[in-house]
Amino acid sequence: MEDNMLKVKNLKKYFETDSGIVKAVDDISFKIKSNEVFGLVGESGSGKSTTGKILMGIHSPTKGEILFKGKDISTPTRERSLSIKKDMNMVFQDPGGSLDPTSTVFDIVSLPLKIHGLVKNKKETVKRVYKLLESVDLDPDRFMYRRPNDLGQGEKQAVAIARAIATEPSFVVLDEPTSALDVSIQAKIMNILIELQDEYDMTYLFITHDLGLMRNIATRVAIMYLGEFMELADTHIFFEEPLHPYTKLLLSSFPTTTEEEEKLKPDMEVKGEIPSAINIPSGCKFHTRCPFSENICKKEKPKLIEKKNDHYVACHIVN
Amino acid sequence: MSDKILEIKNLNAGYETYRGVSHVLKNFNLEVEKGEKIGVIGESGCGKTTTMQSVNQILPSNAVIKGGEINFKGENVLKMKEKELMKLRKKGVNMIPQDPSASLNPLYKVETQLRDVLEISTEDGTSYYNPFMNLFKSKFKNLKNDGRKDKDYYREKSLKLLEDVKLSDPERVLDSYPFQLSGGMKQRVCIAMSLASLKDLLIADEPTTNLDVTIQHQVLNLIKNLLDKENLSAILVSQALGAVKKFVDKIYVVYGGSVVEVGTTETIFDDAFHPYTQGLIECMPKLTGGGFSEGIAGQTPEYVNPPTGCRFYPRCPNSSNECKNNTPSLIEVEKNHFVACEGA
Numbered sequence: 001m002e003d004n005m006l007k008v009k010n011l012k013k014y015f016e017t018d019s020g021i022v023k024a025v026d027d028i029s030f031k032i033k034s035n036e037v038f039g040l041v042g043e044s045g046s047g048k049s050t051t052g053k054i055l056m057g058i059h060s061p062t063k064g065e066i067l068f069k070g071k072d073i074s075t076p077t078r079e080r081s082l083s084i085k086k087d088m089n090m091v092f093q094d095p096g097g098s099l100d101p102t103s104t105v106f107d108i109v110s111l112p113l114k115i116h117g118l119v120k121n122k123k124e125t126v127k128r129v130y131k132l133l134e135s136v137d138l139d140p141d142r143f144m145y146r147r148p149n150d151l152g153q154g155e156k157q158a159v160a161i162a163r164a165i166a167t168e169p170s171f172v173v174l175d176e177p178t179s180a181l182d183v184s185i186q187a188k189i190m191n192i193l194i195e196l197q198d199e200y201d202m203t204y205l206f207i208t209h210d211l212g213l214m215r216n217i218a219t220r221v222a223i224m225y226l227g228e229f230m231e232l233a234d235t236h237i238f239f240e241e242p243l244h245p246y247t248k249l250l251l252s253s254f255p256t257t258t259e260e261e262e263k264l265k266p267d268m269e270v271k272g273e274i275p276s277a278i279n280i281p282s283g284c285k286f287h288t289r290c291p292f293s294e295n296i297c298k299k300e301k302p303k304l305i306e307k308k309n310d311h312y313v314a315c316h317i318v319n
Numbered sequence: 320m321s322d323k324i325l326e327i328k329n330l331n332a333g334y335e336t337y338r339g340v341s342h343v344l345k346n347f348n349l350e351v352e353k354g355e356k357i358g359v360i361g362e363s364g365c366g367k368t369t370t371m372q373s374v375n376q377i378l379p380s381n382a383v384i385k386g387g388e389i390n391f392k393g394e395n396v397l398k399m400k401e402k403e404l405m406k407l408r409k410k411g412v413n414m415i416p417q418d419p420s421a422s423l424n425p426l427y428k429v430e431t432q433l434r435d436v437l438e439i440s441t442e443d444g445t446s447y448y449n450p451f452m453n454l455f456k457s458k459f460k461n462l463k464n465d466g467r468k469d470k471d472y473y474r475e476k477s478l479k480l481l482e483d484v485k486l487s488d489p490e491r492v493l494d495s496y497p498f499q500l501s502g503g504m505k506q507r508v509c510i511a512m513s514l515a516s517l518k519d520l521l522i523a524d525e526p527t528t529n530l531d532v533t534i535q536h537q538v539l540n541l542i543k544n545l546l547d548k549e550n551l552s553a554i555l556v557s558q559a560l561g562a563v564k565k566f567v568d569k570i571y572v573v574y575g576g577s578v579v580e581v582g583t584t585e586t587i588f589d590d591a592f593h594p595y596t597q598g599l600i601e602c603m604p605k606l607t608g609g610g611f612s613e614g615i616a617g618q619t620p621e622y623v624n625p626p627t628g629c630r631f632y633p634r635c636p637n638s639s640n641e642c643k644n645n646t647p648s649l650i651e652v653e654k655n656h657f658v659a660c661e662g663a
Contacts, residue, residue: 043531044503152618153363182362183558183602187614190604194611209531212604216611239606253536254606255561257588261606270536273487 005203006032011064013050020278024050026227037204039218043274047227048207052173056090086116089164093176095156099148105159106144112166132162136192154185173205211254215239223247226285229304232312243313245290292317324520324552325351330387332373341622343369344576354550358567364619366576367556371522375412376404413513417524419505423497429508430493433477436512480511485537502529521553539566560603572596575620575630582656592658594635
């Protein structure tokens with residue numbers, strides 16, 4: 001059995017729009033190991049959600065190779081076999097938008113069970129749904145036959161998680177699952193996710209822009225900027241010894257609440273905004289905002305190089 | 320007192336719903352002095368927005384105010400006539416709304432909407448925008464300017480404002496309809512509108528929820544600098560505790576429609592007393608790691624039949640029988656640190 005659950009090689013996704021080609025994902029390669037939580041951070045427009053959607057087959061890649069447990073899945077979703085679809089699932093950002101308002105919680109959670117033929121009769125279905133709702137901390141007797149409109153934001157997201165784990169997938173993409181929630185509910189949902197990962201031996205691709213969340217759930221973190229990886233490292237190294245100027249910029253703009261956190265923040269002036277994905281700067285994409293940029297940064301694109309053990313950085317200055 | 324900009328006293332308000340009247344605000348108290356920045360924190364559904372909307376009376380039509388006072392510079396807002404209220408909204412209170420997509424008109428371009436704000440709030444009434452100005456100018460070259468401003472004047476001003484809020488392509492934004500912009504862009508347009516004319520009080524109702532941390536950081540710094548320069552007051556309503564901590568001097572923690580704890584920013588973050596405040600602060604994921612706290616058990620109360628006594632007791636880890644029967648009022652436990660809890 002291979003150690004890598006997922007292997008992505010030179011993945012590209014370009015969208016054609018009226019005003020030009022948008023390079024949403026531009027040549028990224030990475031591996032996700034079994035049972036890890038691989039974190040993707042970046043500002044909005046950096047292509048992190050697109051990456052998640054490509055893996056799920058919602059978008060088909062323009063170029064590149066995706067191997068899931070050794071099988072190539074870079075083909076469109078329709079051509080994916082049912083067993084692969086059963087083995088990967090996704091939780092979306094907006095819990096309201098991803099649940100059918102006319103169905104009950106029972107319908108929503110039982111649908112994947114029926115599609116994949118995991119249950120034989122109604123009685124068994126009810127039993128499975130009951131157990132799934134319990135595992136996401138919802139009282140089945142109260143919630144089973146309610147509709148999404150009667151649920152709070154946190155409860156909706158819990159239902160979405162129950163649906164995602166219904167088929168017992170080994171790989172789940174979590175696309176900002178808590179960004180629409182209150183902090184108090186966010187903590188609860190995160191705890192549920194961590195417990196479930198343990199229980200079902202799942203691998204997560206966790207997408208968020210919240211570095212605080214990332215620190216507490218991910219085992220490895222990659223930072224994305226305009227469709228490319230800027231830095232990739234183990235979580236504690238990523239936060240304690242960030243190398244790339246962009247990582248430092250993000251860290252220093254993170255609003256903290258305690259003094260110990262304040263010490264972790266590099267001292268850096270925060271300026272500028274992520275440029276439009278249509279007019280991508282030449283050379284290193286970050287050079288327009290980078291305080292250390294030199295001539296070479298404008299001309300040549302830096303490669304993602306292994307600087308230390310398992311710590312990859314794409315920057316001329318650091319390398 | 321003259322230096323009090325805003326004083327909310329025992330405000331009780333709610334909404335008429337089909338299930339009955341919901342009693343959202345219960346004896347809500349809040350004070351803002353000149354130059355002071357106040358933070359209001361709490362979960363959604365705690366009455367933060369209701370309070371802020373009642374200050375300049377833009378509550379939904381099913382809202383009912385059952386008692387209390389809202390004094391803006393010594394005048395009771397609740398007794399104002401519509402004409403005075405309009406004046407208050409134009410000249411007194413500035414608001415950054417929570418939902419930018421609901422507060423921009425989908426039928427007009429951003430330029431038109433920004434111009435409206437600029438001409439209504441900044442000028443003294445003599446120099447309103449004259450749509451025929453450009454036409455006149457081309458026809459009669461020698462026409463004397465009568466003090467009215469033309470399109471270009473406002474466009475330039477708008478561009479400057481949009482640049483201030485770090486929009487990377489202000490020209491395009493001005494020529495767009497709101498649906499052509501992303502959530503973050505719309506939010507920044509709304510912020511630009513409120514910065515068009517700074518007034519005595521700025522109410523920012525979750526102004527940065529749709530923004531990236533880098534932009535949030537820059538925009539909040541900008542607002543803070545502008546306010547400090549003129550010594551103006553602000554209320555920042557937010558759930559992003561980190562941002563609140565950097566921005567404000569004093570924090571009101573709100574739960575279930577009443578204030579449960581008031582203190583300076585340091586007190587609230589370092590020695591919070593109320594179990595709810597402690598829970599909220601623990602919920603924030605830390606950069607230093609250490610996993611997640613349990614969160615706060617339960618949910619915000621239901622307002623049609625709210626819990627008697629302390630509204631927090633069903634969720635409170637240290638609740639006792641007294642909490643069920645007695646409604647705690649704000650008690651000063653230390654200097655400038657007020658807590659509404661039986662345990663205090």
